[in-house]
Amino acid sequence: MGREADGVSAEMLEAADRRVCLPMYGFNDSYNLSVATAMVLHHLFLCCPEARGDLPPERRRALRAEWYSRLARTDAQRAQFLARLDDPPPPFADVRRPDEHRTAWVPPKIARKEQEQAASLAEQRQALREDGEAGGA
Template sequence: MDCVDTLKAAGYTVLATSPKEGSMAAHQLDPQKKTALVFGNEHAGVSEELIEAADGLVHIPMFGFSESFNISVAASILLHQLRTQVEPAALPDFYLSEEERFQLRSRWYRDIVKNSAIHERQFFSTFEQEG
């Protein structure tokens, strides 16, 4: 699992979301750790292969007959939980720097625009001609 290996090499703890026995509750997440959360689909959840590759499991405590939320709700709840734990801790490097934000946004733009390299070359050539 290249993605998991890359995240672990970068110092992340990889946690798969799962209601399986032995998983930690969402409020037990450590905001001091770099954490990558893995969400499965609404029917099958996270694959067994990924569960085995992960450092641990995390779940959202639930009551009643449901065992899971849909993926967007689960992601929202877990991210909110982390955010509420981080704010009182005032972690200095929790938020992305301006440079990190720029790099992520640039990568995202390149990924969503067809033939982005062509557009980028055209943009910079126009920019250089004007300057």
């Protein structure tokens, strides 16, 4: 992989066994270097699973312990994660917080205003319905 600004150096090109082209579709002009690297590595691991390497079990466990501790937001969550050190979830399993914690935070003052506006609109709708029913009777 080369730099985003000017690509791969001449020495790297000479040492390379093969050049790879990533096709682009749509309106993009180029890929971000990290995106391009991820795409190449993903394809490499699909074509050649043995290229993934193999960490010794004790190193895998140590890395898991470190990352599970970083991912946890509470002591209870940390305990839950660390209980899975020897029985990790399958790849791409969602170990994040539950969905109710993924919503945007709204300051209480703004939330109160939104509730008041919603109540006012509901009252206005009800009044319009009542006026419509009274006019039609």
